[in-house]
Amino acid sequence: MTAVEPAAAPVDAALLPALRRRTTAVLVASQILGGLGVATGIALSAVLARQVSGSEALSGLAPTATVAGTAVLSMPMAALMTARGRRPGLVLAYLVGAAGACVVVAAARAGNYPLLLGGMAAFGAASSANLQARFAAADLAEPQRRARAISNVVWATTIGAVLGPNIAAPAGRSVAGLGIPAAAGPFLWAAGIFVLAAVLVAVLLRPDPLLTARALAPREERSPQARSLRAGLAAVAASPRVRLALVTVAVSHTAMVAVMSMTPLDLARHGASIDLIGLVISGHIAGMYAFAPLMGRLADRVGRLSVAGLAAGLLAVAMFLAGTAGDSHGQTAAGLFVLGLGWSAGLVSGSALLTDAVPQAARAAAQGLSDLTMNTSAGVGGAIAGLIVAQASYAWLNLAAASLLVPLTALVLFTRTGSKNAAGTRTAADSPPGVRQP
Numbered sequence: 001m002t003a004v005e006p007a008a009a010p011v012d013a014a015l016l017p018a019l020r021r022r023t024t025a026v027l028v029a030s031q032i033l034g035g036l037g038v039a040t041g042i043a044l045s046a047v048l049a050r051q052v053s054g055s056e057a058l059s060g061l062a063p064t065a066t067v068a069g070t071a072v073l074s075m076p077m078a079a080l081m082t083a084r085g086r087r088p089g090l091v092l093a094y095l096v097g098a099a100g101a102c103v104v105v106a107a108a109r110a111g112n113y114p115l116l117l118g119g120m121a122a123f124g125a126a127s128s129a130n131l132q133a134r135f136a137a138a139d140l141a142e143p144q145r146r147a148r149a150i151s152n153v154v155w156a157t158t159i160g161a162v163l164g165p166n167i168a169a170p171a172g173r174s175v176a177g178l179g180i181p182a183a184a185g186p187f188l189w190a191a192g193i194f195v196l197a198a199v200l201v202a203v204l205l206r207p208d209p210l211l212t213a214r215a216l217a218p219r220e221e222r223s224p225q226a227r228s229l230r231a232g233l234a235a236v237a238a239s240p241r242v243r244l245a246l247v248t249v250a251v252s253h254t255a256m257v258a259v260m261s262m263t264p265l266d267l268a269r270h271g272a273s274i275d276l277i278g279l280v281i282s283g284h285i286a287g288m289y290a291f292a293p294l295m296g297r298l299a300d301r302v303g304r305l306s307v308a309g310l311a312a313g314l315l316a317v318a319m320f321l322a323g324t325a326g327d328s329h330g331q332t333a334a335g336l337f338v339l340g341l342g343w344s345a346g347l348v349s350g351s352a353l354l355t356d357a358v359p360q361a362a363r364a365a366a367q368g369l370s371d372l373t374m375n376t377s378a379g380v381g382g383a384i385a386g387l388i389v390a391q392a393s394y395a396w397l398n399l400a401a402a403s404l405l406v407p408l409t410a411l412v413l414f415t416r417t418g419s420k421n422a423a424g425t426r427t428a429a430d431s432p433p434g435v436r437q438p
Helices: 013-042 045-053 061-084 086-110 113-138 143-166 168-173 182-204 209-216 229-238 240-269 274-289 292-301 304-323 329-357 360-391 394-403 405-423
Strands: none
Touching: 013 086, 013 113, 013 143, 013 182, 013 274, 045 061, 045 086, 045 113, 045 182, 045 240, 061 086, 061 113, 061 240, 061 360, 086 113, 086 182, 113 143, 113 182, 113 209, 113 329, 113 360, 143 168, 143 274, 143 292, 143 329, 168 182, 168 274, 209 360, 229 240, 229 360, 240 274, 240 304, 240 329, 240 360, 240 394, 240 405, 274 329, 292 304, 292 329, 304 329, 304 394, 304 405, 329 360, 360 394, 394 405
């Protein structure tokens, strides 16, 4: 595939700051749209699945199918980006997400549960685009500001993602009289939003940030072999830091998806209205995205490992609050908000650590593997979450999710201890390149 990679025009170093700003602006705009589309649909996915399937135990498979679709598309997207750059991969992912949203609407109208799951899987492509956009922001970033570049694009999702669950109700009412269940209305809106995001990226994300970064890389990193998927896998296998980054993002994402996907059902069981459920999910999404710049600044200043440890602590607090809330909607909302903060800390620190530790040529492949790992883990977690809630309770689900934090915490502490023993202070494992050690 790399044989057909388009040539990247040389970029004057003096023009890089302006190019960084332009690239970030386009990615921010696409993230707003993408976040709006994903959140609009996903807010009621479990509710829609329960209506179509008639089973609460099967309801968790709808968000799980979305996560599975995100995971399955991660490596094809990485291959396409490795060959052609960020722009073609992002555009294709948004269009596949739009098609999936249309399939969900058709399945809901027909009452076809297997078709619904297929549509939800394709819908997950838009989530894959949103996740990969954070790495596009890092392509041209200065090493000492890489976490902030990632976090700024993650933050942009706040606007659309917070609005999304709150327009679910009007989106549902908009399909009244069309024979479409109200819970499927948001997916119809999401399809149009994803098409707008694809057009925006296709027209304005020029020059391609990944191809430009390659043009600026040392000559020895420009060979097709250095930027193959095999090279990316080899880079992951060779680096303990990359493996830690994968564990950080996988655990953070799995714990978040498992608890978040079942929270609407638990709230509904305790008498919450759709509007209240939308507000709780909005608060959770605000925690995920709105404070990302803070997590990025912390990761650049105090180190990637410190913020990974913070992620584990926040997630533990969140699961305690949500798991012991019972019929207290306020405590559940607080738990979901802190859950979002923990996810943000884990995603930003893990993504920055991964990008730091992998050679530029192999980054797209390694980043695709990272998203494959995190979404596959979350897909399994989401599927099990529905069974745990059906057979036990929402409280037991939170306890099971909290158990995932034990190996993450141990690995962070082990890595920090090993780094200190080797160098007597923090090393590059806990600090970004180019930052002076204290």
